[in-house]
Amino acid sequence: MAKRVSLSGNEAVAYAMRQINPDVVAAFPITPSTEVPQYFSQFVANGQVTSEFVAVESEHSAMSACIGASAAGGRVMTATSSCGLALMWEMLYIAASSRLPVVLAVVNRALSGPINIHNDHSDSMGARDSGWIQIYGENAQEAYDNFIQAIRIGEHPDVQLPVMVCYDGFITSHAVENLEMCEDAEVKAFVGERVAPYSLLGENPVAMGPLDLPPHYFEHKRQQAEAMRNAKKVILEVAAEFEKLTGRKYGLFEEYKMEDAEAAMVIINSTAGTAKKVVDKMRAEGKKVGLIKIRSFRPFPAEELVAALKNVKAVAVMDKVDGFTGVAAPLHNEVRSALYGAAEGKIVPGYIYGLGGRDVTVNDIESVYNDLFKAIETGKYEVYNYLGVRE
Amino acid sequence: MPNLKELSKKPARLTGGHRMCAGCGAPMVVNWVLKALKEEDKAVTCSATGCLEVSTCLYPYTAWKDSFIHSAFENAAATISGVEACYVAMKRNGKIDDTYKFIAFGGDGGTYDIGLQSLSGAMERGHDMVYVCYDNGAYMNTGIQRSSATPKGADTTTSPAGKVIPGKTQTRKDLTEIIAAHNIPYVAQTVPAIPGTKYMFDLYNKAEKAIYTKGAAFLNVLTPCPRGWRCDTSTELDLIKAAVDTCFWPIYEVENGVYKLNYKPAEKKPITEWLKPQGRFRHLFKPENEHLIAEIQAEVDRRWEALLHLCGEK
Numbered sequence: 001m002a003k004r005v006s007l008s009g010n011e012a013v014a015y016a017m018r019q020i021n022p023d024v025v026a027a028f029p030i031t032p033s034t035e036v037p038q039y040f041s042q043f044v045a046n047g048q049v050t051s052e053f054v055a056v057e058s059e060h061s062a063m064s065a066c067i068g069a070s071a072a073g074g075r076v077m078t079a080t081s082s083c084g085l086a087l088m089w090e091m092l093y094i095a096a097s098s099r100l101p102v103v104l105a106v107v108n109r110a111l112s113g114p115i116n117i118h119n120d121h122s123d124s125m126g127a128r129d130s131g132w133i134q135i136y137g138e139n140a141q142e143a144y145d146n147f148i149q150a151i152r153i154g155e156h157p158d159v160q161l162p163v164m165v166c167y168d169g170f171i172t173s174h175a176v177e178n179l180e181m182c183e184d185a186e187v188k189a190f191v192g193e194r195v196a197p198y199s200l201l202g203e204n205p206v207a208m209g210p211l212d213l214p215p216h217y218f219e220h221k222r223q224q225a226e227a228m229r230n231a232k233k234v235i236l237e238v239a240a241e242f243e244k245l246t247g248r249k250y251g252l253f254e255e256y257k258m259e260d261a262e263a264a265m266v267i268i269n270s271t272a273g274t275a276k277k278v279v280d281k282m283r284a285e286g287k288k289v290g291l292i293k294i295r296s297f298r299p300f301p302a303e304e305l306v307a308a309l310k311n312v313k314a315v316a317v318m319d320k321v322d323g324f325t326g327v328a329a330p331l332h333n334e335v336r337s338a339l340y341g342a343a344e345g346k347i348v349p350g351y352i353y354g355l356g357g358r359d360v361t362v363n364d365i366e367s368v369y370n371d372l373f374k375a376i377e378t379g380k381y382e383v384y385n386y387l388g389v390r391e
Numbered sequence: 392m393p394n395l396k397e398l399s400k401k402p403a404r405l406t407g408g409h410r411m412c413a414g415c416g417a418p419m420v421v422n423w424v425l426k427a428l429k430e431e432d433k434a435v436t437c438s439a440t441g442c443l444e445v446s447t448c449l450y451p452y453t454a455w456k457d458s459f460i461h462s463a464f465e466n467a468a469a470t471i472s473g474v475e476a477c478y479v480a481m482k483r484n485g486k487i488d489d490t491y492k493f494i495a496f497g498g499d500g501g502t503y504d505i506g507l508q509s510l511s512g513a514m515e516r517g518h519d520m521v522y523v524c525y526d527n528g529a530y531m532n533t534g535i536q537r538s539s540a541t542p543k544g545a546d547t548t549t550s551p552a553g554k555v556i557p558g559k560t561q562t563r564k565d566l567t568e569i570i571a572a573h574n575i576p577y578v579a580q581t582v583p584a585i586p587g588t589k590y591m592f593d594l595y596n597k598a599e600k601a602i603y604t605k606g607a608a609f610l611n612v613l614t615p616c617p618r619g620w621r622c623d624t625s626t627e628l629d630l631i632k633a634a635v636d637t638c639f640w641p642i643y644e645v646e647n648g649v650y651k652l653n654y655k656p657a658e659k660k661p662i663t664e665w666l667k668p669q670g671r672f673r674h675l676f677k678p679e680n681e682h683l684i685a686e687i688q689a690e691v692d693r694r695w696e697a698l699l700h701l702c703g704e705k
Binding site for chain 2: 023024026050051052054055056057060061064065066067068069070071072073090091094098115200201205206208210211212213216239256284307375
């Protein structure tokens with residue numbers, strides 16, 4: 001039986017960790033993710049879990065210890081934000097290429113500099129090509145649900161990849177929300193035990209992390225890419241099983257009032273909540289607007305997105321990060337690339353919004369939909385836009 | 392006192408066929424350390440990126456008979472600490488029966504410099520592990536660049552002896568002392584096994600103590616690199632003897648905070664005996680650089696005196 005609780009996003013994720021009872025959590029504090037290891041170390045201190053908590057001296061060592069523990073066959077997790085994720089960078093690639101299903105809560109925060117503790121997506125978007133699966137969530141409920149599902153996704157025999165579970169700093173991590181939590185036994189049964197194909201502590205000795213020269217390196221990267229492709233199917237399978245358990249439905253992305261939408265928005269994380277409000281209001285006014293909220297950014301659901309956007313005339317792609325390409329931010333790039341050759345005449349502008357925690361209001365979002373309708377009417381629009389910045 | 396005949400019968404846990412250079416001291420050190428493992432005990436070994444790693448574990452081969460992991464350059468200590476933490480959790484939860492020991496190896500670059508933070512963290516946390524530094528006094532894998540373990544005056548590719556600057560101008564960092572300051576159960580400094588010396592079994596004995604002392608332990612082993620030292624492979628161990636006899640590299644240990652000098656040369660030799668046979672110090676013997684040798688001697692003397700005090704020898 002599920003129970004209704006009021007928790008912050010960080011609490012919800014830490015509770016998920018408690019219910020999963022991993023072998024090792026190795027973490028280093030950084031705002032706004034600090035509470036996750038803080039709550040977890042309390043669970044350890046109270047004997048509520050049987051895990052080892054390794055209070056490392058940096059995020060680099062956090063990910064290094066996670067790699068060692070996961071290579072030892074353990075179920076391993078950590079949490080970080082912003083510069084902490086940046087300090088892990090080198091090890092992110094090594095975790096992924098070593099095919100170690102570490103689960104990492106990324107509490108999204110702007111990347112320095114200038115230093116800023118508030119939310120945007122520059123941290124995890126910077127790590128988008130590190131070979132990690134990236135799952136994003138709108139609120140505490142989704143952060144909790146995604147964290148539990150991440151175990152099964154990453155450890156699936158066809159995947160064996162690390163997973164980032166991303167949610168917005170402060171907005172989701174610190175705000176207290178009502179959510180439904182599974183029973184401990186339900187989570188335990190859902191995640192099961194990790195079965196590592198190879199382990200440093202297994203029956204036979206193994207060597208991990210060898211020097212891999214031109215005769216083999218390329219094949220290993222190819223296998224890694226295949227695992228990421230496989231993840232798409234596995235994400236859906238795990239979601240279906242999770243729905244049976246909880247009644248909560250998840251996919252590669254969420255479609256909100258997209259049935260007959262003419263103007264749509266593609267967005268990630270908590271601002272989707274604000275945007276849904278706007279969609280409701282504009283729908284009440286008879287305007288055909290809809291929204292797509294990306295859940296799986298890696299792997300990127302390109303074909304599925306093309307199908308979902310088939311009938312829209314204009315779609316605004318919202319990035320809470322600037323990619324500094326001079327062309328388009330990361331999500332905008334992905335969506336346009338997916339639509340290439342499949343969307344003759346479709347209007348696809350990008351909007352960069354909310355950097356460094358700048359508030360995004362319903363008026364801001366409504367102005368984007370209004371831009372789209374104007375573009376549909378006149379055929380004129382800017383491709384690269386900033387929302388809510390003083391120029 | 393270990394029996395050499397019996398020890399020689401113990402199978403090597405780092406096999407031959409690896410690709411370290413002829414005369415490299417690192418595999419000798421590794422094998423003597425691993426010899427100290429009880430045969431029935433399993434081990435997980437780990438190496439920082441460096442000569443040892445790239446020469447002993449090239450896909451699809453490995454020279455390590457025990458489980459081995461390499462992840463990056465600066466984090467061997469953190470990586471093995473994660474393995475150890477997982478073992479502790481699994482042992483506690485009844486998921487594993489065997490006894491495992493955890494041993495990480497790193498050169499001086501991966502230990503004194505880029506890996507110092509990770510090492511310090513792992514030592515302070517007190518994982519039941521041994522970290523072995525094979526200190527050959529430079530980044531040899533990338534082509535003999537200076538490290539903070541490089542002795543003063545050495546000619547390396549990033550502290551070259553030029554017309555104006557005569558090699559490395561700084562004295563070497565004392566990492567053994569830094570780790571001793573972590574107040575872990577066991578820290579020791581030693582050299583490879585050299586037949587005929589009184590300290591032939593010092594590395595073996597210290598490895599055994601380090602492995603079978605609960606908690607974090609650290610071994611710092613002066614290890615010859617004929618390429619970097621520009622010395623003859625056939626006489627490189629004489630150089631190690633010179634390092635000990637000149638008191639450039641004292642053999643001592645710190646057990647639960649208590650210092651012990653394990654070998655005191657009958658006669659302290661002048662530092663030139665260590666410097667002279669090595670090509671990397673050749674320029675120091677030019678007349679205009681004589682003052683540098685005097686400075687190096689003074690620094691060795693100062694550190695030796697300080698150590699004698701710590702060891703209760705004075």
